[in-house]
Amino acid sequence: MKKVLVLFAHPRIDRSETNSVLAKAAASVQGVKVIDLYREYPTFEIDVAVEQQRLLDHDIVVFQHPLYWYSTPAILKEWQDLVLEYKFAYGAEGDKLKGKVLFNAVTCGARRETYSPTGAYTRELIELLAPFQETARLCQMEYLPPFALFGSGHAIDEGELEPHVKNYITLLSALVEDQFDYAKARDALTLSEDLQSLLLSGTTPSSQAKG
Amino acid sequence: MDLFQSAFVYLLAAVVAVPIAKRLGLGSVLGYLIAGIVIGPMLGFVGSEAEEVKHFAEFGVVMMLFLVGLELQPAILWRMRNKLIGLGGLQVLITTGAFTAVALMFGQVWQSALAIGMTLALSSTAIVLQTLNEKGLMASPGGQSSFSVLLFQDIAVIPMLAVMPLLAVVGFHHGDASGGHGSGGALSNLPGWLQTLAILGVISAIIIGGRYLIRPVFRFIAAARLREVFTAAALLLVVGIALLMDTVGLSPALGTFVAGVVLSDSEYRHELESDIDPFKGLLLGLFFISVGAGIDFGLIFGSPATIFGLALAVMAIKFAILFFLSKVFRIPKGENWLFALGLAQAGEFAFVLFGFAQSAGAVPTDTIRVLTLVVAITMLLTPLLFIFYDKVIAPRAAVLSPRDADDIDEKGTVVVAGVGRFGQVTTRLLLSNGYKVVILDYDPEMTEALRRIGLKTYYGDASRPDLLHAAGLDDAKMFVAAMDDKEQQVIVVDHVARTYPHCKIIARAYDRHHAYELYEAGAHVVERETFEAALNLGKQALIELGEHPFQAELKAKAFRRHDKETMRQLHENWKDGGVDQSYIENLKARGDQLYSVMRLDSESREEDLARAWVPAPKSDALADLLIEKGKVKDKGET
Numbered sequence: 012m013k014k015v016l017v018l019f020a021h022p023r024i025d026r027s028e029t030n031s032v033l034a035k036a037a038a039s040v041q042g043v044k045v046i047d048l049y050r051e052y053p054t055f056e057i058d059v060a061v062e063q064q065r066l067l068d069h070d071i072v073v074f075q076h077p078l079y080w081y082s083t084p085a086i087l088k089e090w091q092d093l094v095l096e097y098k099f100a101y102g103a104e105g106d107k108l109k110g111k112v113l114f115n116a117v118t119c120g121a122r123r124e125t126y127s128p129t130g131a132y133t134r135e136l137i138e139l140l141a142p143f144q145e146t147a148r149l150c151q152m153e154y155l156p157p158f159a160l161f162g163s164g165h166a167i168d169e170g171e172l173e174p175h176v177k178n179y180i181t182l183l184s185a186l187v188e189d190q191f192d193y194a195k196a197r198d199a200l201t202l203s204e205d206l207q208s209l210l211l212s213g214t215t216p217s218s219q220a221k222g
Numbered sequence: 223m224d225l226f227q228s229a230f231v232y233l234l235a236a237v238v239a240v241p242i243a244k245r246l247g248l249g250s251v252l253g254y255l256i257a258g259i260v261i262g263p264m265l266g267f268v269g270s271e272a273e274e275v276k277h278f279a280e281f282g283v284v285m286m287l288f289l290v291g292l293e294l295q296p297a298i299l300w301r302m303r304n305k306l307i308g309l310g311g312l313q314v315l316i317t318t319g320a321f322t323a324v325a326l327m328f329g330q331v332w333q334s335a336l337a338i339g340m341t342l343a344l345s346s347t348a349i350v351l352q353t354l355n356e357k358g359l360m361a362s363p364g365g366q367s368s369f370s371v372l373l374f375q376d377i378a379v380i381p382m383l384a385v386m387p388l389l390a391v392v393g394f395h396h397g398d399a400s401g402g403h404g405s406g407g408a409l410s411n412l413p414g415w416l417q418t419l420a421i422l423g424v425i426s427a428i429i430i431g432g433r434y435l436i437r438p439v440f441r442f443i444a445a446a447r448l449r450e451v452f453t454a455a456a457l458l459l460v461v462g463i464a465l466l467m468d469t470v471g472l473s474p475a476l477g478t479f480v481a482g483v484v485l486s487d488s489e490y491r492h493e494l495e496s497d498i499d500p501f502k503g504l505l506l507g508l509f510f511i512s513v514g515a516g517i518d519f520g521l522i523f524g525s526p527a528t529i530f531g532l533a534l535a536v537m538a539i540k541f542a543i544l545f546f547l548s549k550v551f552r553i554p555k556g557e558n559w560l561f562a563l564g565l566a567q568a569g570e571f572a573f574v575l576f577g578f579a580q581s582a583g584a585v586p587t588d589t590i591r592v593l594t595l596v597v598a599i600t601m602l603l604t605p606l607l608f609i610f611y612d613k614v615i616a617p618r619a620a621v622l623s624p625r626d627a628d629d630i631d632e633k634g635t636v637v638v639a640g641v642g643r644f645g646q647v648t649t650r651l652l653l654s655n656g657y658k659v660v661i662l663d664y665d666p667e668m669t670e671a672l673r674r675i676g677l678k679t680y681y682g683d684a685s686r687p688d689l690l691h692a693a694g695l696d697d698a699k700m701f702v703a704a705m706d707d708k709e710q711q712v713i714v715v716d717h718v719a720r721t722y723p724h725c726k727i728i729a730r731a732y733d734r735h736h737a738y739e740l741y742e743a744g745a746h747v748v749e750r751e752t753f754e755a756a757l758n759l760g761k762q763a764l765i766e767l768g769e770h771p772f773q774a775e776l777k778a779k780a781f782r783r784h785d786k787e788t789m790r791q792l793h794e795n796w797k798d799g800g801v802d803q804s805y806i807e808n809l810k811a812r813g814d815q816l817y818s819v820m821r822l823d824s825e826s827r828e829e830d831l832a833r834a835w836v837p838a839p840k841s842d843a844l845a846d847l848l849i850e851k852g853k854v855k856d857k858g859e860t
Contacts, residue, residue, distance in 0.1 A: 054779070056779055056783065059833070059834070092835055093834055093835070096833060097836070097837070097838035097839075098838075101838070102838050
């Protein structure tokens with residue numbers, strides 16, 4: 012059993028259509044701990060000791076957030092700036108996060124095709140997330156491709172949210188049960204588009220919801 | 223019996239019977255009735271004075287209608303108008319019609335039949351509301367519909383009382399017009415048009431006086447800060463209006479009801495309510511005892527089948543009409559049973575109306591004796607109907623229509639005590655976020671001033687339990703204690719925490735020790751009244767002294783964190799032995815530590831602030847693995 016920590020950041024939870032649903036779904040999976048950062052630190056006074064301990068207590072870290080300017084909402088950036096300390100996360104003696112896994116679970120306003128070499132952003136989403144990839148590498152963590160919901164503004168109308176939420180639960184369950192094909196994931200552009208191919212046999216997606 | 227003996231017998235009967243009746247789920251009205259039965263027909267303690275007592279006690283009805291009026295804020299009535307007039311109005315009309323017809327069939331003259339019809343149309347507000355509250359069914363659709371109907375009935379009592387004298391039938395008129403109703407009064411010698419004019423004049427005087435005259439008078443009296451004088455003023459108001467109405471030959475209950483409505487949105491509403499309420503309760507209790515004492519047991523033993531048959535028939539007819547209306551108004555399945563079963567009895571107002579009908583000569587005395595018994599029996603059977611609903615209907619209905627509890631509860635109310643310089647800010651934040659706030663303040667000038675700028679404020683001493691109750695703490699989600707008297711704050715918080723455990727308590731503290739006392743008294747959140755302002759001023763001082771505003775902000779935040787932690791630690795010390803040696807030592811140690819907290823350049827690993835956003839030393843930015851990769855030259859700060 013692996014332990015998953017979801018650091019959830021959304022400054023307008025009252026207007027969130029997709030992220031709040033995803034966070035709730037994540038919290039329902041056994042072995043997953045969801046932290047609502049804006050709820051925990053409404054004044055941005057992040058408790059570094061508490062957050063570092065949380066990292067130590069978990070194997071897999073998920074940044075779950077809407078994509079703001081190709082990055083996280085401010086509090087999750089503040090969290091990185093404060094918690095990923097020298098001598099803890101990086102530096103010659105800073106190997107506390109070594110071997111842990113990191114990925115972003117994001118919702119994007121723009122549609123899938125926008126994030127492609129021929130699309131308006133001229134890059135894949137995973138390329139835009141390079142800062143996280145490099146952060147993970149400096150912290151000796153393994154970085155996975157993003158688990159992404161594209162065109163999130165239309166997701167409910169187009170019936171995309173429900174399968175995405177189910178996939179999220181499946182992915183988190185597979186990670187907890189260690190039924191996840193890391194080797195294959197390394198070559199993927201996202202974790203969300205062909206999730207089934209990234210699962211090892213034995214994953215029982217629906218059995219994982221907490222009673 | 224002399225006065226003391228009578229008082230002793232009546233009070234003793236009430237004190238014994240009412241708690242037992244309540245414990246058995248029968249409600250207080252039945253408790254008083256039973257008390258009356260015990261001391262009257264059963265033991266024979268009371269004699270001829272019972273009738274006199276009854277007339278005196280009828281004043282309780284006048285007070286009750288004043289309180290009903292106080293509860294009726296015109297705005298709320300307006301919001302409920304559809305259900306109130308539609309459902310309530312139809313119930314009263316149809317039921318009155320049905321019972322009038324039945325009474326006619328029994329050979330009553332039309333006047334008596336109508337009086338009986340109106341009287342039996344009413345249900346028991348006292349029993350039903352209390353039962354619904356106890357079972358937590360007030361917010362359900364059935365409970366809400368019941369409430370609308372009961373409210374309409376309470377209002378309908380006024381015209382019924384007014385009409386009673388007009389239904390007088392010559393022949394069995396007792397010529398007894400005491401109790402202040404009917405029969406002309408001092409104006410009876412004037413010509414008709416002048417009488418009408420006088421009546422209209424008195425009513426408008428009550429409305430205009432209530433709006434413009436009573437409030438300044440109350441403000442003047444309140445400024446004296448003598449509770450008993452305010453109570454006396456409240457009683458004076460009710461007695462005065464009753465007297466006035468009596469003089470022009472109108473029902474005193476009508477006058478006090480109008481006065482109640484007029485004062486219902488004034489700042490003195492809750493204070494008046496809690497002042498009058500005990501008198502009303504006692505007088506009504508006395509009234510019901512005297513009704514019980516007057517019950518004729520010979521009748522029951524003489525023809526039990528008739529009496530019980532009539533009672534069951536009354537309930538069956540009322541139930542059928544209510545059930546029909548619940549279908550018309552689409553009250554959900556299951557809930558309609560609650561509605562129809564709950565309201566199927568006749569109510570305590572029947573005793574009042576029968577009393578009036580008797581003295582006005584509208585209904586023969588023999589008939590009233592029988593009907594009083596019938597009404598009492600329907601009320602006695604009501605708890606059984608609720609038990610039937612609980613055991614048989616509710617379990618089935620729960621399967622049929624599972625309802626979401628969240629949908630029923632509206633955004634909770636907040637009661638704020640004290641709206642001086644402190645409470646005002648708190649209140650405005652809550653109000654501007656759409657929360658319903660009931661504000662209490664003991665300063666008549668303050669309540670007046672706040673009312674002028676549109677804040678609904680009530681005058682009253684929030685340290686009085688009955689006033690807190692009247693302000694609606696039973697249903698409130700939160701109580702904000704923001705008074706400026708230190709001791710009062712602790713007393714009130716302690717009382718609220720004990721009496722209303724469901725209520726979150728937010729309290730303003732004078733200083734650290736006061737905060738501890740408030741926590742001990744049961745407050746959930748405590749804020750020292752000057753701390754945040756002083757801290758902010760200190761931050762501004764740092765900025766003016768040339769510190770970078772963001773550094774000043776960080777230091778203020780660190781100071782706050784440290785201070786709150788100090789407060790938490792010292793709370794334990796304080797609980798152990800107040801301000802003793804260990805408290806002082808601890809306090810000093812925490813004070814010293816503050817200096818190191820404030821040094822943002824400290825090397826200490828103890829304080830977050832010193833480490834925040836500090837880059838790695840230039841020599842050690844990169845771990846070995848990065849050099850291996852040969853790609854990155856420095857960490858994040860590139």
